[in-house]
Amino acid sequence: MRDVLTGCRKLLGTAWRMDRRRTTASVVLMILGAVATPLLAAALGVMTEAVVNDRVRVAVVSGVAVAALAVVSLTFGHFAHVLYFELSDLAEIDFDRQLIALSNGTPGIAHHEQAGPADSLTVLQHESKRYRQGLEALLNGMGLALAMAVTAVLLARLNPLLLLLPVAALAPLYAGRLAERHVDAARTTAAKPTRLAQNLFRLSTASRFAGELRVFRLQKRMRRQHAELWARASGDLARAQVRASAIRTAGQLVFAAVYVIGVLLVLRAASGGGHGAGALILTLTLAAQVNQQVTTAVSLLQHLQRMAAAYRRMETVRAAADDAPAGAAQRPARPAALPERLREGIVLDHVDFHYPGSGTPALSDFSLDLPAGSVVAVVGENGAGKTTLVKLLCGLYRPTGGRVLVDGVGLDRLPAPQWRTRVAAGFQDFVRFELSVQQAVGVGDLPRLDDEEAVRAALARAGGNGFEAEVRDGLATPLGRSHADGAELSGGQWQKLALGRALMRPAPLLLVLDEPTAALDAQAEHALFERFADEARRVARHTGGITLLISHRFSTVRMADRIVVVRDGRVAEVGSHADLVRAGGQYADLFALQADAYR
Numbered sequence: 001m002r003d004v005l006t007g008c009r010k011l012l013g014t015a016w017r018m019d020r021r022r023t024t025a026s027v028v029l030m031i032l033g034a035v036a037t038p039l040l041a042a043a044l045g046v047m048t049e050a051v052v053n054d055r056v057r058v059a060v061v062s063g064v065a066v067a068a069l070a071v072v073s074l075t076f077g078h079f080a081h082v083l084y085f086e087l088s089d090l091a092e093i094d095f096d097r098q099l100i101a102l103s104n105g106t107p108g109i110a111h112h113e114q115a116g117p118a119d120s121l122t123v124l125q126h127e128s129k130r131y132r133q134g135l136e137a138l139l140n141g142m143g144l145a146l147a148m149a150v151t152a153v154l155l156a157r158l159n160p161l162l163l164l165l166p167v168a169a170l171a172p173l174y175a176g177r178l179a180e181r182h183v184d185a186a187r188t189t190a191a192k193p194t195r196l197a198q199n200l201f202r203l204s205t206a207s208r209f210a211g212e213l214r215v216f217r218l219q220k221r222m223r224r225q226h227a228e229l230w231a232r233a234s235g236d237l238a239r240a241q242v243r244a245s246a247i248r249t250a251g252q253l254v255f256a257a258v259y260v261i262g263v264l265l266v267l268r269a270a271s272g273g274g275h276g277a278g279a280l281i282l283t284l285t286l287a288a289q290v291n292q293q294v295t296t297a298v299s300l301l302q303h304l305q306r307m308a309a310a311y312r313r314m315e316t317v318r319a320a321a322d323d324a325p326a327g328a329a330q331r332p333a334r335p336a337a338l339p340e341r342l343r344e345g346i347v348l349d350h351v352d353f354h355y356p357g358s359g360t361p362a363l364s365d366f367s368l369d370l371p372a373g374s375v376v377a378v379v380g381e382n383g384a385g386k387t388t389l390v391k392l393l394c395g396l397y398r399p400t401g402g403r404v405l406v407d408g409v410g411l412d413r414l415p416a417p418q419w420r421t422r423v424a425a426g427f428q429d430f431v432r433f434e435l436s437v438q439q440a441v442g443v444g445d446l447p448r449l450d451d452e453e454a455v456r457a458a459l460a461r462a463g464g465n466g467f468e469a470e471v472r473d474g475l476a477t478p479l480g481r482s483h484a485d486g487a488e489l490s491g492g493q494w495q496k497l498a499l500g501r502a503l504m505r506p507a508p509l510l511l512v513l514d515e516p517t518a519a520l521d522a523q524a525e526h527a528l529f530e531r532f533a534d535e536a537r538r539v540a541r542h543t544g545g546i547t548l549l550i551s552h553r554f555s556t557v558r559m560a561d562r563i564v565v566v567r568d569g570r571v572a573e574v575g576s577h578a579d580l581v582r583a584g585g586q587y588a589d590l591f592a593l594q595a596d597a598y599r
Helices: 002-018 020-052 056-105 115-158 159-168 170-204 206-215 219-271 277-323 387-391 416-420 437-446 452-461 490-503 520-544 577-583 586-597
Strands: 345-353 363-373 375-379 401-408 423-427 510-514 544-550 562-567 571-574
Touching: 002 020, 002 056, 002 115, 002 277, 020 056, 020 115, 020 277, 020 437, 020 586, 056 277, 159 170, 159 219, 159 544, 170 219, 170 277, 170 416, 206 219, 219 277, 219 387, 345 490, 363 387, 363 401, 363 571, 375 387, 375 490, 375 520, 375 586, 387 544, 416 423, 423 490, 437 452, 437 490, 452 571, 490 510, 510 520, 520 544, 562 577, 562 586, 571 577, 577 586
Parallel strands: 375 544, 375 562, 423 510, 510 544
Antiparallel strands: 345 363, 345 401, 562 571
16 A cells, blocks of 8 residues: 555655646546535435425525535536646656656666566556556545545444445455555566557668568468467456456455445434434445445546556666666765776776576686777677677676776766766767768767767768769758658668767767668778778877777778777777787687678
8 A cells, every 4th residue: 555655645746746837727627526416415315404404595505505516516627627628638648758768867777778677667568557547646636535535434423333334445445455455466478468468569660671571471370479479468468357356356245245235324324213314315325425435435546556567666676777787877975077088098908798587707817908099809700799798888788797997997986977978979870860961970979969070070970972862952961760761771871860960979089889880881881991991090180989890790900009809798809800819819810801802
């Protein structure tokens, strides 16, 4: 119950933050409308007694009161609905905003790669659409609580034993709470197959994958697997709903038994002359209202429990994002100033790293010196640890052992947001921003988002000199399917935009290019790497910045000052191209293999 109360407080706090006047008006109208219902029963009892005893004046006054209370009971809730309908839209947007911040607003990304938080995020994406129901349940619940209190007072005046009716309401309330626990657990169990099914749906409906799905004749398999996953998820939920329905029915039966006993007690008293006709009418009306109140309370509690579970999940994911050892989300205990210019460089000192939930280290006793102003190429087979190295240098993770030093200062002491302002990166799995060309490149340096010359210069450095001519409206061209008139680009064109975005920042301390030319042919890649070398020298002169290149093509990294060969999460070889070829190790073997392939 504590979770429900906490969820109610957060719901109300969000509504209050969104619009105080609408929140106040909604609460007042809902309470007045709800309390009017039991008062209507009391007025109806007085009117009935007055009519039976021929007390005309009392009957008229009480009749007017019945009419007024009926109007309040029937209309105030409707007016409140109009207000909180608008309010819930605002609050739902706020919930989505919190979810976005929770998912991608933290410095680290470890919570995306842990099963528990990932499942919670999947559930939360669905639960955000139920915010309106939660807010409606809260406002109705506030009015219902006061209405039940008024009803209890009126029942106690008739016969103290009738207070068993509200007490008996605890049975269906507790049963409803227990039932929602079963359903909530099923949502967690169904989160993984739901997430996989949604991924298959995205794969099956995205135009970029259409060709491969057809070539490999995967359509039927994808549909079958999608159906199996949804059947598994919906089956878990259906079984939980059946159990929940049985539990709720048992609770309602307990209340129904007490309800019947209470009504019989009043009828017995009335037949013995203990109560008049008005009291009998009042009792029957209140008993019917209590029955309705209990049914409503069970339904409202279900919605409130669901929203409370959503808030609890949100806190769980937030804790995972903040406290994960590899999350890089904590504020530095002893923050240090970010250097304007690198003097020494970046050193990885005996670094170990394990991905959350993995028993195999991605990096083990990894030591590497990246001198200031240098161009360093990192090569190695798939799974060797290259991308993990990039994530550590960008501050997306923290080492589970060892240190990363920037000019002798631990990277964990540099505030992540400040470090990110001096890092530029082109990732292997780059984002296809469906914005205008100007914005898709300009977001690489937000202060210059609207600077057309800066965007053109970045595109030129990325090998996209003629890009404006390739699209309909130049830099103003909208991109992707999100726009009705959006341009659909080739893989190479999207990659040029990603590279331009990585080269927007004029003075980075670290420029990371992780497989930046995977969509380009070898000749275009070689030409582009030569331009990268020029850009690296410019950055080195201005900031002592380091350029880190990740590539599988050995022929294109020979221009680097230093080449690092990574194998099984360790540094296997370090040296210039000529030194490594003479050494005759893994680099020389792989270089010879690739060279033979191009002969």
